[in-house]
Amino acid sequence: MAFFTSxxxxxxxxxxxxxxxxxxxxxxxxVSGNQLVIMKGFDPSLVVYTMQEYKKIHSKFAALSDFDAAQRKLKRQFFKNVSEVELDGAGRFLIPKGWIEHAKLEKEVIVIGAGNTVEIWNPDLYKEYLIEDSEEYSDMAKKFLDE
Incomplete structure (x- = not known):
């Protein structure tokens, strides 16, 4: 399993x-080689998965029923927001134009190691999604990690 931070x-x-x-x-x-998967995030950001991590999510969405309208809709929405990309020899990958627009990326970006994924953000938007207050951070950690 990949481990990304910072x-x-x-x-x-x-x-x-x-x-x-x-x-x-x-x-x-x-095992991932040069293959990565990039998705439009739920927030105005992009999420990069290794192929191993993406396959875990892919199997859940692929298993949704084609006979149920709501499941078809969710499945369609998920897969239209996914793109496979390949690292070149310089360690670069091309971000599709629609994905750049979704995350409002410009020349400067912030790349975040987020555990088993990597997030790509417009620096100004990223600040809006951070927890600035240490007490709020502590309360959220307690709420979600002390379960």
Whole structure:
């Protein structure tokens, strides 16, 4: 299992390519090779999965029933927001244009190691989704981790 942490200031090049930070790239499992999956996040961000991690989620969505309208709708929404990407020799991958628009990415981006995934954010939007208050952070940790 991949293990990603920390945050990194990065840049998109003129073609919409991002170089993965070396610490992120170094934690990619060999079994993934150069293949990654990038998804539009629920927040205005992008989520990058190793192929191993993506397959876990993929199987859950693929198992949804084609005979149920709500499940078909969820399945369709999920899969339309997924794109396979490949790292080139320089450790870069091309972010599809629609994904750049979804996350409102510009030249400057923040790359976040988020456990088993990596998130890509517009720096200004990222700040809006952080917990600024240490007491709120403590309360949330207690609520969700003390269960």
């Amino acid at each position: 945050e990194y200031e990065c840049k998109l090049d003129a073609k919409g390519r991002l170089v993965l930070p070396s610490k992120i790239k170094g934690n990619l499992p060999e």
